[in-house]
Amino acid sequence: MPRRKPGTLVPLETEILEVALSLLRSGVATFHGFGLASTMRDRRGARSLTAHGTLYKALSRLEELGLLASRWEDAAAVDGRPRRRLYELTAQGARAAEQATADRVVPRSPRIAAEPA
Amino acid sequence: MTPEPAARLRTARLVVRWVRFYTRGLPAAIADRRVEEIEADLQDQIADERANGTSDARIALGIGSRLVRGLAADAAWRRRHIAASGRMSTPVFRSVARVSLVAAFILLLPFVAMQVTDQVVWSRFDFLVAGALLLGTGLLLELAARKARHHSYRAAAVVAIGAVFLLVWLNLAVGIIGEPGEPANALYVGVLAVGLGGAVTARFRPAGMARAALATALAQALVAVVALLTGKAQAPVSSVSEVVGLNGLFVALFIVSAALFWHAASRPPARAR
Numbered sequence: 347m348p349r350r351k352p353g354t355l356v357p358l359e360t361e362i363l364e365v366a367l368s369l370l371r372s373g374v375a376t377f378h379g380f381g382l383a384s385t386m387r388d389r390r391g392a393r394s395l396t397a398h399g400t401l402y403k404a405l406s407r408l409e410e411l412g413l414l415a416s417r418w419e420d421a422a423a424v425d426g427r428p429r430r431r432l433y434e435l436t437a438q439g440a441r442a443a444e445q446a447t448a449d450r451v452v453p454r455s456p457r458i459a460a461e462p463a
Numbered sequence: 464m465t466p467e468p469a470a471r472l473r474t475a476r477l478v479v480r481w482v483r484f485y486t487r488g489l490p491a492a493i494a495d496r497r498v499e500e501i502e503a504d505l506q507d508q509i510a511d512e513r514a515n516g517t518s519d520a521r522i523a524l525g526i527g528s529r530l531v532r533g534l535a536a537d538a539a540w541r542r543r544h545i546a547a548s549g550r551m552s553t554p555v556f557r558s559v560a561r562v563s564l565v566a567a568f569i570l571l572l573p574f575v576a577m578q579v580t581d582q583v584v585w586s587r588f589d590f591l592v593a594g595a596l597l598l599g600t601g602l603l604l605e606l607a608a609r610k611a612r613h614h615s616y617r618a619a620a621v622v623a624i625g626a627v628f629l630l631v632w633l634n635l636a637v638g639i640i641g642e643p644g645e646p647a648n649a650l651y652v653g654v655l656a657v658g659l660g661g662a663v664t665a666r667f668r669p670a671g672m673a674r675a676a677l678a679t680a681l682a683q684a685l686v687a688v689v690a691l692l693t694g695k696a697q698a699p700v701s702s703v704s705e706v707v708g709l710n711g712l713f714v715a716l717f718i719v720s721a722a723l724f725w726h727a728a729s730r731p732p733a734r735a736r
Contacts, residue, residue: 379500380507395508395525398478398501399533403540427510428503431496 355446358396358404361386363413363443366435378419378430379405405433413439474523475505478530485541487556490548531567531574538564554609562601570594592635600628613730616669619723623676626716627655639709640690640701647695650686657682658717669728673721680717683710 355363365385369377377385379402383395408414416433435443482501486494505526512522538560570590576583585593607620630651633639638648658679665671687710690696696706 378503378507380504380511383504384511394532395529397529397531397533397536398482398504399536399540401533402497402500403533403536406540427506428499430503430507431500 355442356404358400359408360443360446362404362408363435363439364447365389366414366433367440367443367447370435370440376432376434378432382433408439409433412436413442474526474530475509478505478526481530481537485537485560489541489544493544493548528574531571534564534567558602558605558609562598562605566594566597566601569597596628596631596635600624611727613669613727615723615730616672616727619669619672619676619720619727622716622723623658623672623679623720626713626720627658630654630713633709640686640695640706641697645695647690647693650689654679654682654686654713669724673724673728676717676721676724680714680721683713683717686710687714 362382365382366377369375369385380395382405383401387393387395405414405416409416413436414433415436416431419430419432421429479498479502482498483494486497508526509522512525517525541560570593573583573585573593574590577585603624604621607617607624611617611620634648634651637643638645639651640647658675661675661678662672665675687706690706690710691703695701696703
């Protein structure tokens with residue numbers, strides 16, 4: 347498998363940003379792993395959910411890149427189930443998502459950082 | 464609280480066990496976060512699909528599928544965090560992870576085939592047995608590769624382990640002699656016992672292993688002779704040529720393995736580990 351270029355996003359990461367932007371625009375500022383996987387499945391019209399490893403690896407990388415931020419949900423909201431990690435789009439993430447959406451007209455790998463010299 | 468049906472609960476537990484396994488040795492904050500996140504995800508998936516009326520078997524299948532499809536990403540994620548934390552992944556972890564990945568991908572083939580055709584029908588027990596066989600074979604190969612001091616010893620072990628794997632797989636699938644389920648196939652348990660007993664008695668030393676492999680070849684040949692003398696080899700189920708050919712193949716593999724072990728015994732080790 348070819349290595350990705352530094353500063354580029356893979357299609358799943360772009361998709362996550364776009365879904366996050368669409369949720370934000372519909373008034374949902376935060377989302378959690380399963381909710382995201384479920385929304386992406388519905389958008390694709392697919393039968394299966396994104397694999398655990400693939401999904402959380404992508405979320406972790408987007409967070410490291412500063413495109414997403416995360417925090418644990420409040421203990422009061424948990425109600426006996428395991429607490430969720432809540433993600434939200436950062437301003438930089440929102441710009442990257444808008445860029446990715448615009449780039450779909452002329453497809454190319456979205457860039458979020460300059461390549462090292 | 465409604466009791467969780469066994470299938471989906473077992474699968475969810477399997478996922479959590481896998482997450483705990485591949486986060487071992489990572490900084491606690493990173494490992495704990497991953498475990499908690501996956502636990503919440505599993506809980507959400509189960510609750511959501513139950514609310515949508517999905518059957519328990521289907522939920523378990525969905526969770527298992529997400530686990531298997533994400534294995535490579537899990538391994539990559541761990542490698543990145545191990546590198547970032549400056550820690551070393553243990554050789555045992557690497558071996559088990561490598562073998563688990565290969566076994567999972569092999570098992571994925573019948574699993575996917577079952578989704579698209581009715582010609583492939585594997586029960587949960589079939590997957591369990593095949594998984595155990597693949598994992599056992601893979602771990603034995605890893606062990607041989609790590610501990611062998613001589614290239615010939617390593618090659619001999621690969622041939623012997625491969626032959627045993629094929630012998631067990633063939634017997635579990637259809638049997639070598641007669642119809643599937645023919646009791647005469649139980650004689651192959653004796654062949655395996657000869658090989659295992661010989662290897663343990665030889666304490667895995669090359670000269671002893673050569674003798675053990677040779678004894679296994681003789682036991683294999685003896686089974687073929689018994690099958691022929693008792694009239695078990697009959698066309699069209701298993702003709703004389705099939706019984707002779709298949710058993711001959713295993714005899715040849717065990718003899719090749721014996722020769723390689725003998726070669727390893729007659730030469731000084733190439734390197735010490």
